[in-house]
Amino acid sequence: MPETILIPPAGEVGEQSGSPAGTNPAGARPARKRPKRGHEKGRPLWMLLPGGILMLLVIVVPLIVAVLMSTLDLDQYTLQSWLQAPFIGLQNYFEAITSSSLLRSIGISVSFAVIAAVVTMPIGLAAALATQNKFRGRALIRSLFLIPYVLPAFVVGTLWRTMLQPGGVVDSTLGTLGVHPGLWLNGPLSYWSLIIVQIWTSWPFFYLLVLAGLQSVDHEVHEAAALDGATWWIKLRDVILPYLRGPIFLALIIAFLHNINAFTLPFVLFGVPAPVDVDVLPVLTYVTSFQSFRFGLSAAMAICSLILIAIPLFVYLRAVKLDSGEEEKR
Amino acid sequence: MRSRIALGAVAGLAAIGLALTGCSSSNSGSSSSGGLDGKGKTLDVMIAANALYPTEQQQWFKDVSAQFQKETGATVKFETFASANDELTKIQTSVLSGQGPDIYDLGTTFTPTAYSTGAFVKLTDDDWKKIGGRDRFVPATLGISGPDEKNEVGIPFLSRPFVMAYNKDLLKAAGIDKPADTWDGLADQAKKLTTGDVHGMAIAYADSFDPWKFVWAMSMQQGNTILDLQNKKATIDDPAVKKAYQTYFGWLTDDKIVDPAAIGWKNAQAVAAFASGKAAFLPMVSSSSQVSLDKSGVAGKYAYAVMPTIPPGETSLPSDGKAAATIISGDNMVVAKYSKNQDLAFSLVKMLTSTDNQVKYTKTFGDLPTNADAAKQIEQGNQLIAPILDAGTKAYGTPFSGAWGDTQLALVNVVVQSIPSLSSGKVSSSDLDAKLTAAQNTAQSSLNKAK
Numbered sequence: 001m002p003e004t005i006l007i008p009p010a011g012e013v014g015e016q017s018g019s020p021a022g023t024n025p026a027g028a029r030p031a032r033k034r035p036k037r038g039h040e041k042g043r044p045l046w047m048l049l050p051g052g053i054l055m056l057l058v059i060v061v062p063l064i065v066a067v068l069m070s071t072l073d074l075d076q077y078t079l080q081s082w083l084q085a086p087f088i089g090l091q092n093y094f095e096a097i098t099s100s101s102l103l104r105s106i107g108i109s110v111s112f113a114v115i116a117a118v119v120t121m122p123i124g125l126a127a128a129l130a131t132q133n134k135f136r137g138r139a140l141i142r143s144l145f146l147i148p149y150v151l152p153a154f155v156v157g158t159l160w161r162t163m164l165q166p167g168g169v170v171d172s173t174l175g176t177l178g179v180h181p182g183l184w185l186n187g188p189l190s191y192w193s194l195i196i197v198q199i200w201t202s203w204p205f206f207y208l209l210v211l212a213g214l215q216s217v218d219h220e221v222h223e224a225a226a227l228d229g230a231t232w233w234i235k236l237r238d239v240i241l242p243y244l245r246g247p248i249f250l251a252l253i254i255a256f257l258h259n260i261n262a263f264t265l266p267f268v269l270f271g272v273p274a275p276v277d278v279d280v281l282p283v284l285t286y287v288t289s290f291q292s293f294r295f296g297l298s299a300a301m302a303i304c305s306l307i308l309i310a311i312p313l314f315v316y317l318r319a320v321k322l323d324s325g326e327e328e329k330r
Numbered sequence: 331m332r333s334r335i336a337l338g339a340v341a342g343l344a345a346i347g348l349a350l351t352g353c354s355s356s357n358s359g360s361s362s363s364g365g366l367d368g369k370g371k372t373l374d375v376m377i378a379a380n381a382l383y384p385t386e387q388q389q390w391f392k393d394v395s396a397q398f399q400k401e402t403g404a405t406v407k408f409e410t411f412a413s414a415n416d417e418l419t420k421i422q423t424s425v426l427s428g429q430g431p432d433i434y435d436l437g438t439t440f441t442p443t444a445y446s447t448g449a450f451v452k453l454t455d456d457d458w459k460k461i462g463g464r465d466r467f468v469p470a471t472l473g474i475s476g477p478d479e480k481n482e483v484g485i486p487f488l489s490r491p492f493v494m495a496y497n498k499d500l501l502k503a504a505g506i507d508k509p510a511d512t513w514d515g516l517a518d519q520a521k522k523l524t525t526g527d528v529h530g531m532a533i534a535y536a537d538s539f540d541p542w543k544f545v546w547a548m549s550m551q552q553g554n555t556i557l558d559l560q561n562k563k564a565t566i567d568d569p570a571v572k573k574a575y576q577t578y579f580g581w582l583t584d585d586k587i588v589d590p591a592a593i594g595w596k597n598a599q600a601v602a603a604f605a606s607g608k609a610a611f612l613p614m615v616s617s618s619s620q621v622s623l624d625k626s627g628v629a630g631k632y633a634y635a636v637m638p639t640i641p642p643g644e645t646s647l648p649s650d651g652k653a654a655a656t657i658i659s660g661d662n663m664v665v666a667k668y669s670k671n672q673d674l675a676f677s678l679v680k681m682l683t684s685t686d687n688q689v690k691y692t693k694t695f696g697d698l699p700t701n702a703d704a705a706k707q708i709e710q711g712n713q714l715i716a717p718i719l720d721a722g723t724k725a726y727g728t729p730f731s732g733a734w735g736d737t738q739l740a741l742v743n744v745v746v747q748s749i750p751s752l753s754s755g756k757v758s759s760s761d762l763d764a765k766l767t768a769a770q771n772t773a774q775s776s777l778n779k780a781k
């Protein structure tokens with residue numbers, strides 16, 4: 001009997017929070033009727049025109065230009081009349097993959113993004129659960145939690161750079177404990193410095209999304225669990241977490257995308273040229289473009305990273321059912 | 331229905347209009363020019379924002395515009411950029427669209443890159459006359475205006491040579507009367523000066539620019555120009571360059587005359603260490619360091635000197651060596667080819683590089699004049715500045731090639747990737763060789779593409 005009470009209405013949660021809900025075994029959501037063909041005719045589709053044109057100018061045109069650029073031998077010498085720059089087909093892609101550090105950078109970026117996203121999950125979850133129940137000073141704690149997230153990446157980078165310097169606060173504190181880990185901002189440890197700082201600055205994002213998810217857990221469910229004598233762990237595992245599956249999944253994907261696109265933080269923390277262990281994709285693309293002036297090559301790198309980002313983005317779009325195909329099928 | 335379509339079309343056009351306004355905003359003052367009657371015209375000048383003197387810079391903008399209006403009738407509109415990246419973005423946009431600022435104020439080492447875009451006016455004899463003649467400038471400042479005298483784009487506007495600051499009190503206490511003129515001698519002096527928490531030298535190993543300037547200078551003094559433009563060959567995989575790196579690293583690992591924390595220092599931190607009296611020598615600073623040093627504990631206790639010009643391991647300059655005291659550092663002004671007010675632009679540059687204006691500029695901002703007369707005036711009775719002006723006359727240009735940007739980056743990269751070894755106390759010879767080979771390949775492939 002208790003089991004039936006403990007199953008959350010996952011579908012509804014997803015609807016309310018606008019997040020990717022889990023499957024809806026109960027089929028609680030009423031099937032949406034498709035409008036009839038006749039009504040489609042009268043729809044004022046022309047009203048989409050301004051937005052459509054803007055989208056064309058802001059997204060599609062630059063994308064096409066980027067693809068075009070990636071096929072040209074475009075550098076400082078050919079920039080002035082860039083359309084006349086020699087067409088070299090896929091050579092930039094070939095060079096990016098075979099003789100630049102692109103693949104290495106992809107490896108660093110992806111692993112860093114995944115680790116940072118996965119580690120922030122339990123931290124954000126714990127923080128959200130800790131501030132779920134009312135207590136004195138809760139508003140203050142909730143505001144304090146947001147500080148790392150609202151600080152600009154530039155400030156976070158400068159702050160941590162100062163702390164992690166050789167002989168800085170971190171080194172001297174660890175030194176008093178007898179720990180001497182070595183360099184934080186260069187060498188193998190720098191990779192972990194980047195992850196630590198990214199986690200420090202981005203966990204409140206998880207916290208926020210989980211907190212929003214928690215608001216949608218019905219009060220009755222808490223009561224029912226309490227009446228059934230569920231311990232906190234069972235309550236968390238079997239009652240709360242199923243509600244949060246949607247928000248957590250969404251937060252994981254968005255956090256991954258944020259991390260993989262992070263430019264300011266590694267740029268400020270390590271500078272350019274970046275130490276090999278933290279030569280992340282956005283920094284590599286930047287250096288190729290603005291220090292080596294190989295605009296064609298960097299466009300090819302950017303397209304490669306776009307494809308890389310498109311994979312989780314696709315998963316995300318499927319999950320939140322923003323792609324119309326899914327909507328139609330339902 | 332028809333009116334709806336019309337409304338949609340208007341909305342669409344409005345959107346396109348909105349999106350396109352951004353492209354045309356910087357087109358002011360592009361009306362056709364004739365002679366030097368600039369009445370009603372506006373010149374656009376792109377210049378670096380002065381972080382040290384922001385208020386004074388704003389005042390200077392107003393003064394320049396007022397003076398120019400008095401002289402020609404035209405006004406001057408200044409745009410500032412905060413970083414080299416900002417500047418480059420602006421140049422790219424302008425180069426692509428064929429409109430934008432009439433004059434750009436560029437860093438000297440960026441001049442070869444700007445030249446290679448082909449977007450700036452190559453100065454003819456006639457153009458130089460309009461600026462007041464090539465001979466009004468300190469000759470060394472012209473060394474990075476173009477690949478040769480016939481193909482110059484950059485007009486020297488201000489000079490910022492690199493020198494070495496030293497703590498007079500510390501040197502006196504150690505019985506040293508003046509800094510050595512050889513790198514070996516300087517290291518020996520620094521060893522004497524290293525006691526307790528005071529170190530002989532303050533070096534910014536983690537700076538994005540300083541390291542290549544040391545390596546370049548020491549290589550030049552051994553006769554290696556890093557890029558051999560005549561034979562289109564990079565020469566980084568050469569014993570001279572290796573010697574330069576070994577000396578630079580050796581200060582920390584072998585001589586132990588540098589604070590070990592310096593592997594994380596940027597230039598500002600090295601200046602701060604010197605300013606707090608924790609270092610005796612501070613090589614690779616410009617006259618702008620005066621601002622912070624005069625406010626610090628070493629105010630009145632420091633002086634500047636030309637950096638050694640005799641390479642490591644030598645007691646005199648080798649026959650093929652060049653006594654490079656500093657790179658030609660400072661700002662050059664370039665006039666855009668697309669500018670429709672080129673004559674007016676030259677006349678503004680003439681005004682800005684006049685003796686009076688250059689002296690006034692130096693007194694306000696601390697950067698040194700490129701105008702020879704102005705430099706003489708400034709030097710008189712200013713002991714502190716004299717060695718900096720002296721260094722300016724002993725300056726050599728970095729190779730004038732579009733490949734220099736990449737080469738410079740590769741040279742710094744050798745240091746960046748060596749920091750972990752540096753921290754553990756030794757950069758091995760084989761390790762350094764591998765990194766130099768990588769840098770050589772980068773520089774060579776960039777040079778192969780150079781046109």
